[in-house]
Amino acid sequence: MKNFKRNLALLSALALAGTMLAGCGDNTTTTTDDAATTTAAADAAADAAADNGDAAASDDAAADTTTAEAASADAASAGTGITLSDTEGKVFNIYAWNEEFKGFFEKYYTVPEGVTVNWVINPSDGGVYQQKLDEALSGQDAAAADDKIDMFLAEADYIAKYTNAAVTMDVTSIGVQPLDTEYDYTISAASSSDGTLKGVSFQCCPSGLIYRRSIAEAVLGTSDPAEVQEQLSDWTKFDEVAAKAKEAGYLMTPSYAETYRPFANNITTDWVDADGNFQVDDQVKAWIKQAKNYVDNGYTLTGGVWSDEKSAEMGKDGKAMCFFGPAWYYNFCMGPAWDEETGSKGDWALIEGPAAHFWGGTWLLAATGTDNPEMVADVMNAFTANEDICSKLVSEENQFSNNTAVNQKFADDASYGNELLGGQNDTAVFVELAKNIKFRSTPYGQVFNEDVPGCFVDYFTGSITEAEAWANVDKVLDEKCPSITHDCSGYAAE
Amino acid sequence: MKRKSISYAKWGYIFIAPFFIVFLVCTFYPLLSTFYNSLFENYWDASTFSQVGPNFVGLGNFKKLFTADAKGNVDILTYTANTMIMWIAGAIPQLAFSLLLAVIFTSTSLNVKGQTFFKTVIYLPNLIMAAAFAMLFFTLFSNVGPINQIISGGVSDKIVDFFNNVVTSRGIIAFINFLMWFGNTTIMLMAGIMGIDQSLLEAAAIDGATSGQVFRKITLPLLSPILVYVIITSLIGGFQMYDVPQVITSGLGNPNRSTMTLIMYLNRFLGTTKNYGMAGAVSVLVFIITGILSFGVYRSIVSGRSDPKPKKSKSKGVL
Structure with a gap:
């Protein structure tokens, strides 16, 4: 018994030491x-x-x-x-x-x-x-x-x-x-x-709209890529379809942040001007407006773009219709969709969507x-x-x-197709989309594209006003980008 | 012949030397260097890939910390309040619960069986890493987690977005801290109670005191040195609250920075920018606040309770 106790003590001490190191x-x-x-x-x-x-x-x-x-x-x-x-x-x-x-x-x-x-x-x-x-x-x-x-x-x-x-x-x-x-x-x-x-x-990395064929069939009455593209070719149409999807019991997108890249990649002003001042393009403001509208009306979910909540929507019983992503998205983000039993392999298709963009x-x-x-x-x-x-x-x-x-x-090869997309030749789509990439990068890009949009979650869910969200952007910039000047107090739409 | 007297005092100094050496190197020097760093502008500028500073700015960093935003809020005070709220929400139930458990376990009339087992079990949560605990609760209470599956399965048709609500997210963080630390506190308080002379309790019982009276008039006052220790360590730990809210909110302190603690705020200055100046200034503030509050707790309990001699006390205790 004594030996047992001693061993137990040793074991628990080891376990403790082990967990301490696990953090490293x-x-x-x-x-x-x-x-x-x-x-x-x-x-x-x-x-x-x-x-x-x-x-x-x-x-x-x-x-x-x-x-x-x-x-x-x-x-x-x-x-x-x-x-x-x-x-x-x-x-x-x-x-x-x-x-x-x-x-x-x-x-x-x-x-x-x-x-x-x-x-x-x-x-x-x-x-x-x-x-x-x-x-x-x-x-x-x-x-x-x-x-x-x-x-x-x-x-x-x-x-x-x-x-x-x-x-x-x-x-x-x-x-x-x-x-x-x-x-x-x-x-x-x-x-x-x-x-x-x-x-x-x-x-x-041209990025497109990856939609769920079965949901498109239910909402738009067609799952043909060309016809779906026709109905989702700009943001006004996209917003109208979002309302229809809601009526039919579906979600337009799986996350409030899903449409961020299509908007943010089309900015025409740099995040930081030549004098080191932070500025926000109208495209980003348009995204904020759309995301708020979508959350308020229940067209989307409140989890982030990498959240479990969003991943769950790629499963067999997923309700979300539109995802946005480039080629790396299939392997990197659509894990749940690939599963033979619980996934949705083959139920997807790729189109350009409302705005040409790239991601990552x-x-x-x-x-x-x-x-x-x-x-x-x-x-x-x-x-x-x-x-x-x-x-x-x-x-x-x-x-x-x-x-x-x-x-x-591969684009010209008629026999080539992507299994996840039900045999659609996505390379042929990407070849066209690649022609429209407008690339921009800035040293603080990760802060601007991750932390700044992240400040708006509380606004979308209704716990703060848009002005307060912009005040939080100022706080993030204070902490993460000490060398740029910024004042977001005038950006709120109201 | 007179023998020289032998002094063993030097051995005393030698034996306590290791502590002082470690203290000086590992605590005192970093403390001074934090004070020193807080007076400089010193960060990594990612946009030019170069180091800015260190440039001496005096109290400039502190001034920045206390600058009010457009709505007149001073962020650092908000984060101090957040930290205190979450600490108190965890510490008060923790203290009450631990006190109750400690009394039950030490009570001679109840004579609880299997004490070692219970003591081990209540201490166990403390062995789990706080980050692991936080991850567990995040998964449990997430929008697609088991708690919400139960809620949406029968109780209501809507899910509860626990981490987008100030009260529930703070509550969960406080609860985790409570769960992790009540075992530790219970064991401390048990040690304190067992150090009380049983004859005092028996005498009171013979004189007809109820168990409530015994607890309030005898146990609690005699327990106050331990209580002071428990509250002050809990306060210091509370002000350093970091891992649980950091993991649960991915360092953002959501919703709306209502779970942003002082140390999380400090951490936001590190990362890519390595802003030692601002981080140093936050550290110094945490040090000062913790020092003042600890002193306050100490004074109030010591002068209010366990000072049997009617000395002329200059300051009135709070309690």
């Missing part, structure tokens, strides 16, 4: 081992000795310009396991905020022999990813060669923060050239304001000071120029690749 689980570092760790470590030591400071780095750059032409010539076969020169580091560090790209990388990219890929993943929520990334990039100079960030991922909302800073490097010098097959906006988004290319995107997009940027410039270039070329990899992204992952030739190939 945010920062997951995983390592893809492609070489025996022992050799990697030995090489790393030799490499660190060789790669001594900036002098060596500039040597690298000089060596790279000579190889640049050769590299771009075989960009199309990138990612198939190249042989690296001896100057390359043995540890490849990538910063990311989720597992999405990691999945594609591990599946389709052949890591050069002897290189260990080290993923550092921090969640994007509340700006944690940017915080950790900024810290690491600020310490890049002092870090040992194998600890330096080689490549990091940046999202559409805030990519401008990194492309304009010295922490990203000109990738044309290491063998990545802007390609004709890439979408223009993905190139300009990855370039600094003076036009220096800092990276690439592996995807193009992940760019790969090269970090200044990387000790793996050849591999950085190889990864970037693999996911843009290698048609084989790009094709697999479309056919196996339902992505919309950043390669116009590949996308066109």
